[in-house]
Amino acid sequence: DQQVKQNSPSLSVQEGRISILNCDYTNSMFDYFLWYKKYPAEGPTFLISISSIKDKNEDGRFTVFLNKSAKHLSLHIVPSQPGDSAVYFCAASVSDTGRRALTFGSGTRLQVQP
Amino acid sequence: GAVVSQHPSWVICKSGTSVKIECRSLDFQATTMFWYRQFPKQSLMLMATSNEGSKATYEQGVEKDKFLINHASLTLSTLTVTSAHPEDSSFYICSARDSRGVPTYEQYFGPGTRLTVT
Numbered sequence: 618d619q620q621v622k623q624n625s626p627s628l629s630v631q632e633g634r635i636s637i638l639n640c641d642y643t644n645s646m647f648d649y650f651l652w653y654k655k656y657p658a659e660g661p662t663f664l665i666s667i668s669s670i671k672d673k674n675e676d677g678r679f680t681v682f683l684n685k686s687a688k689h690l691s692l693h694i695v696p697s698q699p700g701d702s703a704v705y706f707c708a709a710s711v712s713d714t715g716r717r718a719l720t721f722g723s724g725t726r727l728q729v730q731p
Numbered sequence: 732g733a734v735v736s737q738h739p740s741w742v743i744c745k746s747g748t749s750v751k752i753e754c755r756s757l758d759f760q761a762t763t764m765f766w767y768r769q770f771p772k773q774s775l776m777l778m779a780t781s782n783e784g785s786k787a788t789y790e791q792g793v794e795k796d797k798f799l800i801n802h803a804s805l806t807l808s809t810l811t812v813t814s815a816h817p818e819d820s821s822f823y824i825c826s827a828r829d830s831r832g833v834p835t836y837e838q839y840f841g842p843g844t845r846l847t848v849t
Binding site for chain 1 (some may be wrong): 735737763765772773774775776777780788822824826828835836837838839840841842843845
């Protein structure tokens with residue numbers, strides 16, 4: 618049972634345009650969400666996160682939106698750059714477990730065309 | 732800061748042998764480290780949580796006798812794949828959480844280890 622889902626395996630966007638990556642979750646206990654970026658044969662690198670008490674968090678070109686009622690979050694990248702081409706994973710966690718382990722989605726491969 | 736290294740980056744071994752993978756936090760202390768496995772074009776699957784000075788916590792379906800985890804210091808965790816078989820071939824990634832300051836969710840990931848069992 619996939620608790621975190623990224624239904625779009627790939628996305629292609631023109632340089633300078635907006636990239637929107639989507640993520641849905643089923644576990645209502647999740648209260649913290651993160652986005653990671655991953656290049657082939659490398660470990661994921663942290664991008665941005667959001668707590669469930671917020672509905673938006675912005676960091677430079679990256680903005681994450683959270684819709685708790687829909688159990689949906691999205692990552693917006695504006696403007697998109699060729700260097701943003703990578704696989705993006707969303708992850709979710711439950712705060713009341715001491716481990717704060719992350720549950721990952723299956724990833725979306727973003728290709729930014731020059 | 733917040734660099735995590737893994738060694739080796741890739742390894743090929745024969746079926747039946749054991750392989751040890753090291754995960755180190757280079758510039759911070761980590762009482763908790765995590766081990767993930769990733770199959771091609773799939774998500775990172777959490778295998779186990781490594782706790783410094785205590786036994787690891789394994790996820791459902793992960794054989795603890797096959798995947799031995801040792802977290803002997805605040806900067807080092809090891810994963811040993813015992814009696815490896817071709818189906819163990821995968822990309823193994825570790826992550827670490829900075830133990831200092833306010834508890835955080837963020838995990839810093841190593842570059843991964845590609846294991847191929849022939």
